[in-house]
Amino acid sequence: MAELILTIHIIVASFWIGGMLFMALVLSPYVRKLPQSTQAFQEVGRRYSLWGTVIGLPVLFITGLFNIKFISGLNPFGFWSVNAPYVQTLKIKLGLFFLTVVLAVIHDFYFGQRAHLSPKYKNISRILGILNLIVGILIIYFAVKLRLGGC
Ligand code: HEM
DSSP states (O other): OHHHHHHHHHHHHHHHHHHHHHIIIIIHHHHTTSTTHHHHHHHHHHHHIIIIIIIIHHHHHHHHHHHHHHTSOSOTTTOTTOOSHHHHHHHHHHHHHHHHHHHHHHIIIIIGGGTTTOHHHHHHHHHHHHHHHHHHHHHHHHHHHHHTTOO
């Protein structure tokens, strides 16, 4: 069971980070050259938002709770008071996860949807997207730290 849950967690994490890297490094340079580039970004963004933000982030949270139980051997709803390096790292990872959720929701459902209205909304959408990629990479770093026992 632990293996299955961690496999799902890692596949969804790969999709989340990989999708953002793909957009930034592969798709964006091409789409920016198109005449209707903002609309194209919105179309792609809507699909990524469904699979990544609406489905992916909740799946990461739920499978993450099972990882805490099956892999870390902690109570997913009672580990907060445990004073151990592993738990400190887990708290940082969770904090970054909630930051990602906030950034993704603001990006996808506010600025991204209004990007065609003004260059200001477009730039803010871009900055939020880049910020979320950085936060995502940090989450991977702390996930690796967890594997190695925590900070
Ligand atoms: C964007 C969100 C997330 C990403 C990208 C992510 C990524 C990862 C990755 C790549 C691993 C595999 C590390 C390894 O075992 O070698 C992992 C493991 C794990 N994740 Fe996440 N994760 C995310 C969210 C969460 C959340 C929300 C929780 C808790 C509710 C969580 C809890 C865990 C735990 C406990 C492990 C096992 C760590 C260990 O090996 O001891 N993750 N995560």
